[in-house]
Amino acid sequence: MYTTCAFCNAKLDGDGGPSGLGVGRRIAFDEFKGRLWVICPKCARWNLTPLDDRLERIETVARAAREAKLLAATEQVALLRWQVYDLVRVGKPPRIELAPWRYGERLKARQQERLKYVIPLTVAAVGLGIAANVAAGGSLGVFVWNLHRLGEGLYITVVGNRKVNLAEPPICPSCGTLLELRAKHVQHARVVPDAHADIAVIVSCPRCRQEAAQLTGSDAHAVLRQGLSYLNARRAGRRRAEEAAQVVDHAGGPDRLIRDVARRELTLRSLRPERRLALEMAVDEQAEVQELEHEWRDAEELADIADGTLSSNAEIEEELRRLKGRGGNQPDG
Ligand SMILES: [Zn+2]
Ligand SMILES: [Zn+2]
Structure with a gap:
């Protein structure tokens, strides 16, 4: 795992918490597209994490997110606090309970x-x-x-x-x-x-x-x-x-x-x-949450390209299908 931001070279803070990545205090994830990012504390850009064991890591982050406190949300993006970590979940959020x-x-x-x-x-x-x-x-x-x-x-x-x-x-x-x-x-x-x-x-x-x-x-x-x-x-x-x-x-x-x-x-x-x-x-x-949504759209575009070139891997496709099939209450895409 890299330890500095790919965009501005700043040190990524935190230890990744539930992600087990070793870096990141603000972690974004999309359970259904299989994306995981560490958000740079300095420039706020989203660093896509390596593919190898990403899906496992996403599962643990998603589990933490279910116990996390929802801070704010748009239709697409939810900002959650779990212990000292900010988790940014991409996907439809549950009802807002403000803190x-x-x-x-x-x-x-x-x-x-x-x-x-x-x-x-x-x-x-x-x-x-x-x-x-x-x-x-x-x-x-x-x-x-x-x-x-x-x-x-x-x-x-x-x-x-x-x-x-x-x-x-x-x-x-x-x-x-x-x-x-x-x-x-x-x-x-x-x-x-x-x-x-x-x-x-x-x-x-x-x-x-x-x-x-x-x-x-x-x-x-x-x-x-x-x-x-x-x-x-x-x-x-x-x-x-x-x-x-x-x-x-x-x-x-x-x-x-x-x-x-x-x-x-x-x-x-x-x-x-x-x-x-x-x-x-x-x-x-x-x-704040619209800014996050904006960053996510940019990051998602890059992730599409990166993942697309890195893997046309059948195993990962299969794993993604498995994850998608499991979440009944999530929107498509
Ligand atoms: Zn940065
Ligand atoms: Zn005037």
Whole structure:
């Protein structure tokens, strides 16, 4: 087994877990086409594993996947967590059960980022506060509290000013300027229904404030992820993560929640806070799993060529037929 990525040469991390490959922390598999990949931690490309004993390895990975926790899924691709491994199963997923701890992890990361702004100012405040107290006998608590809020405000300003990178920034039809969106501008955006896309969002021009363009696909994801994390930056906590997971779950999964929000066509800032957080989580899930699906399509194309040239092996064909025949509840292809 190779130990470095065939595309970028980076070291493949992990030990392969159930696959027994010796490498890989994120492992993708297609039980029915007999494909097994190690996903590179650096470039995210899919490395097809050698054919020799691949089918056996797939069986053990698939067994682990049946005990794994489903994190997110599209029609074709499911992202599962088993122990410390991410398993990406290609094929039709079972009903989605969302994992609140995953949302908790994301909010924790945000909390840590926020503290980078709050702590230095608060530490400075304590020093200054003592000095001020000695000098004037003023209230130390109030002083520290105000600086703490200043740190929060600073953090939110930084998040709000982050530039949104679009693949193709549109030009405003009203005032003719190129849309240069920052996270804070997205609060006026609306998620809307679109018959041809999983997600669509109408953004307003920061210059003239007219609605300027309808974005779909990865641009819609980029806009919403940044806009919503700005709007949701004020409050965090484990309880909120659970609430958000529940909202997504009750709606019937990330895609359904997004459709639900789209039907109402409200601006992001007028959504209820718990719904807004749920939408952020849902968009994150959808974006991640769609990215995986995209990578899989590329990888599958390569695998087709690689396997096709490596084996027109009757034994493997037979084994594949056996596997296919066994799984009654799986879709074709
Ligand atoms: Zn790589
Ligand atoms: Zn404009």
